[in-house]
Amino acid sequence: MTYCVGLLLNEGVVMLSDTRTNAGLDNISIFSKMFTVENPDERALVLMTAGNLAITQTVWNLLQAGVWLNGVSQKLTDVPDMFAAAQLVGAAVRQVASMDSAALASQGLGFDCSLLLGGQIAGGAPRLFLVYSAGNFIEATDDTPFLQIGEHKYGKPILDRVLTPRTTLVEGVALTLISMDSTIRSNLSVALPLDLAVIRLDQMRICTRRRITADDPYYRTIHDGWSNALRDAYLALPRPDFVLG
């Protein structure tokens, strides 16, 4: 499995992914699920992927080679805006579906992928999209400033309770790491190392790109600190007075 989370904040975009892939529990590997496109001062995009690795790697390869959209072969390096970028990723997904779906179905497999695309292209605001395996997509908004793919449930409660568009980038990085740590603690199919990318508003470049390993001092602080904080929070709550007997 996979866990990727993207935040769309007033200060910019935070993207975090794990790197675990598995073909059965006995075949576990590390693959980066984060891909970046950058033309400093003009555009910065981050794509994260979940689902069948053969599908998502092919999507990324097609995007680099060029995908037909609106009658023209385009790349993420030259689409005019973020909406077109999301359409292009969707078109790439549909192209892979048209090539692979029948063969996958013959093996009893579905066409399974989902992608998060975040970034900013000069002339437009930062945007964050979730592209489904049908190639259609939704967009993060002020009401729901985060999107997740993969094993999203373990790490959702903290985001539901704390995140707003006014959360700063630095706070957003801490929150995504807490959300990821909750997922890793409870689900074997999500694991370190992590890939982090941060895009600050109107800078049109990736201001932070970091591979976070198990011995990363800040990740250790979050990992140990959050466990202790949860325990302390639970200990500080009152106990019920109605348990009889």
Place this chain on the structure above:
Amino acid sequence: MTYCVGLLLNEGVVMLSDTRTNAGLDNISIFSKMFTVENPDERALVLMTAGNLAITQTVWNLLQAGVWLNGVSQKLTDVPDMFAAAQLVGAAVRQVASMDSAALASQGLGFDCSLLLGGQIAGGAPRLFLVYSAGNFIEATDDTPFLQIGEHKYGKPILDRVLTPRTTLVEGVALTLISMDSTIRSNLSVALPLDLAVIRLDQMRICTRRRITADDPYYRTIHDGWSNALRDAYLALPRPDFVLG
């Protein structure tokens, strides 16, 4: 959907279930998913159900009417021990499967149910089982003293981090309510009111049985307190120093 959680503690058993059922998002109802069998001083059992309501209600009806196990029609009121109780629930599930699976399959539906059975019968220790839709089952142990059915992921991180067999019954009730509250906050298919049952070691009776509604003072304390505690815990963690730009 549903969320039910059971704890097997040194002090006894805690069982908590929500009450939401839905046949599509536009057809939401309240059904208790908790059933109890009690013969004070001799046995106390609690059964909680998830999955297709038609299946789980039929399982409960069959258990009350008597189910064939080892050549004899038995009920939860007369099985000799907790292992036989789990076998009986499994036999009831298999009986429903034999009646309904083909008709469900003809509608494109799977045979979907799971059950938690916890309790104690005189002469044996308290035990907690998870019965699958195939009628087979697993049992909670000291290493993993809790079992969940339904929407289990949101509420698992806190249990993974805090729960041990030495957790007291009173603390266990608080923990199950935190786990449930995290689930309710993040998933529409799980909702109040809740059903709580507590069985204290060697008492062979249900010492606490409580319907918890949205205006229950203790639930409000947990709900508000946990949200605030999570926010405070997050605020108390250090921020990363590597976010550039």
